[in-house]
Amino acid sequence: MRLTPGPDRDIDLDTVNLFDLDLYTAGDPHTVWNAMRAKAPLHHQVLPGGREFWSVTRYEDVCRVLGDHREFTSERGTVPTHLGTDDVAAGKLLTSTDPPRHTQVRRAIGAKLTARAVATWQDRIRQAIVGFLEPALDGEVFDLAERALLLPAMITGPLLGIPEKDWAELVQLTAMVTAPSDRHFCHGSEDATLAIAHHELLSYVTEWVKQRRASGEADGSVLDHLVNATAGDAPLTDEEIALDGYSILLGANVTTPHTVSGTVQALIEHPEQFARAQADESLIPNLVEEGLRWTSAATNFMRYAVDDIEIGGGTIPARGAVVAWIGSANRDELQFPDPHVFDIARNGAKRQVAFGFGPHFCIGAPLARMSLRIYFEELLRRFSSLEFAGEPEHLRSFFIAGMTHLPIVARKR
Template sequence: MRLTVPSGLPDADLTAVDLFDPELYATGDPHPLWLAMRERAPVLRQTLPDGRGFASVTRHADVRAVLRDHTRFTSRRGTLLSILGSDDPAGDKMMAASDPPVHTRMRLPLNSVLSFAALRSREPGIRDVVRRLLAPLAAGEPWDLAVAGAGFPMAFTGALMGLPEADWPELTRLTTMAVAPQDPMFGAEADDGSLVAAHHELFEYFAGQVQARGERDDLVGFLKRMDAGGRPLRLDEIVYNCYSLLLGANVTTPHAIAGTVQGFIDFPDEYPRLDGDPDRTTLAIEEGLRWASPANHFMRYAVADTELSGEPVRAGEAVVAWLGSANRDERVFDDPYRFDVARRPNRHVAFGTGVHYCVGAPLARVALRSLFGEVVDLVERFHPAGPPEHLKSNFVAGVRSMPVTAELRPGAADLLATATAGAGPLPELPAR
């Protein structure tokens, strides 16, 4: 999705807005539409040709209200537009598709193994992966940051889950296919065939992983042993949550990387402000998360009649919260269309909010801090080496191709060569 700066309040025909269409996020530009909606139609309804409908909210306050208040807006019936109009079969089985107290029983044990403290021991391994990822920059040739970054999360999430490294490229492809089934690079089969196929293969894979393994000290083993409110998880619950955890990692981290680097390129005065101070790098990462907003939307269903921004919302109505819009809301962010590496405060909702705040956020932040800590030490400046290509998806604001070159700091090329000597490259995505 393009990260553009609207000029003035757009005179958009809001009756013709189609936020469901994944093509809008591949070749169009939702930011002027969201700006107009925040000002003129904070609750905007859309009916699809097949009769399904939903209400969109675009203001930061409304997005937070929808995502935080599970007593008014339930996750049990589905959280993504891809299953609009049908009850989610993962309801009350997958943490992301449940409400408290079911959600709480699953989440609390996972919090303990996905906290910053629990993940600290993995930082050296992640830094090694980062050096391998960045090694091609030493050649000075165009390097596709998006393609390289797509495999990055598997090197820590796949390892944390105990998944065989040989499987990582195919799992990356399948998770991308699950969120972008209409993208010609990953799916584009008719009648949602790509989505069904991706789900089937991923569920079958995780069922095999769970049933085949004995006692293992990894995240899948933890889910098998986990006490979820006085009982163990069933096989289907373990499979659904393995799918959700892997999907969350693979569709967020790579696009946060691409969006942050795009911010450095589009606002060239910002990157030089980073001087290696970890606190400044952390602020820049949070701004990158706001800027990219990789998870584009989450959906809920209204439990009872209520209202948002003074507009009525009916019981049973699907409500879609657009995170990319909330993260540009002028009511919350000063100069929201400026990429500011020192932005503070930064109340972005890139990881959601409330009880469903992304359980994997600490892991994503550890990985991003490791990566951009190395980037700041090694790279003087990034340059575009071709136009980016955007993912065709209404859920993930993603980049599927982003060629760049980099001016390295003195000694960086030798450091990369030394650090990667004897280490093989990260696995690449399989050809489709």
């Protein structure tokens, strides 16, 4: 998805198709979101076949939709690919469960993913990132976007308890879930791709748990913790373990690669920002926050209105699907002055909602933030400059904003 928009233009919002994959592959969604925030902060669209949804694009409205489960439930589906069909995992999958059950399960799982807990993994993560950057040191063309798909597995694989031999397969499967129409990941139709990926990922976690129980061995990994977690007064059910293990694999793999690629692209396009970060490492944590805001790799999340809800100058009817556009909220000029300027010293960059907002705020955010900080520390220490070596190829997805190819050349420092 194009991260730096072109000039604002007249857009007929009555005919805009926010599920048009070409808009994200070769178009300019930020100009559309600009127009929606200004003219239609609550936007209604009917898809062929009669499915319909409402969209919110302003920061405050996005936070309200994601933050208040009493008004907007997660228990009918949270991603647009579920639109029109209630999520069969509702009430069992953490991301499709409302409080109070969500709170119980999140507390049980999240104990392994707090900032304090993940800090103990820092050295292992740095070692993995150094290994990832090593091939770029020879000055040859390095396809960052393609290679970065494996980066989260290199970082989190050992922490999750996933053997290296399985990393590439799981990365492919999680990409199939989030970009089932992209030529790099599709297997037949979009529905077939999703069905294959869901089945294989759930089967993988189920078999992992089966082998773990048969061996009786504990490795201290996140998945091992999931097997032993207690929510409320009882252990998680096998179905909850399989679904939440699937969700953890998905969350670990799908956004970090595109945050890395999109932020590096911005640093190349703005060499003064690269030089500024290199001269002052204390700016790197804010560089990470600005990169998260700028890329907004998870472009949207979906909820359903519990009752008739007034928001954005209109009304969403009870049981209506509403898509909260993260990518737009993070460019809301009322929250982020000059939102289409990439500025690593931006005041308030940490208000970005790339990790979501409210009860479903990303459970892996501390690990993601630490990994991104270490990545840019090592990148800036090793390279004096970065240059494009070809055109980027954008991911064909309205859910994940990212690239499949970004050829670069890195000059050793």
